[in-house]
Amino acid sequence: MDCYEIMKRITTHRGVKQLVVINKDGLLLKTFPAESDELDESQIQSLHELAGAARRMVRDVDPTDDLMFLRVCSKTDEILVSPDMAFTVVVFQENHDKHAATA
């Protein structure tokens, strides 16, 4: 099963709205499902900056450590960011714990 198949499969999970792949320069490479609304350049840039800020923070606290995964909960969504050397994979899904939004 190639990586495109895996990504397509992730987007079939309950609550998953979109999966995007960004390269290390912050350029959008792929959007799944292909027919979903593409994020615009400024949104991609914010995602890229967020991953950078998270990596800097982890290394500032411990220079031998590194960022593995980032989970952002907003009122309505959960945004999962998996950064790697060459690519960052981002999944947007519904916030399963919407009670958190009212806490």
Place this chain on the structure above:
Amino acid sequence: MDCYEIMKRITTHRGVKQLVVINKDGLLLKTFPAESDELDESQIQSLHELAGAARRMVRDVDPTDDLMFLRVCSKTDEILVSPDMAFTVVVFQENHDKHAATA
């Protein structure tokens, strides 16, 4: 039970190393346990920037949405960031899922 009692209690949870409270200007207000190593100014600044980057990203994707919670997994730690209007509470704990580090 006042908020200090709650924070002290959080630091007694298994795996929790430290809890810090930062104000909206990025200044360190409190560290629990009080005898733990204080984060330095640059580390606090990185945390503050990370929370800002996460909030910008959420609002860029949907201007009606807002950041509720942020979870950063590094190889060794998990960093939980709970931002609010006036204060940001950050908990450093051991990464329970260290397998993720080798995935």
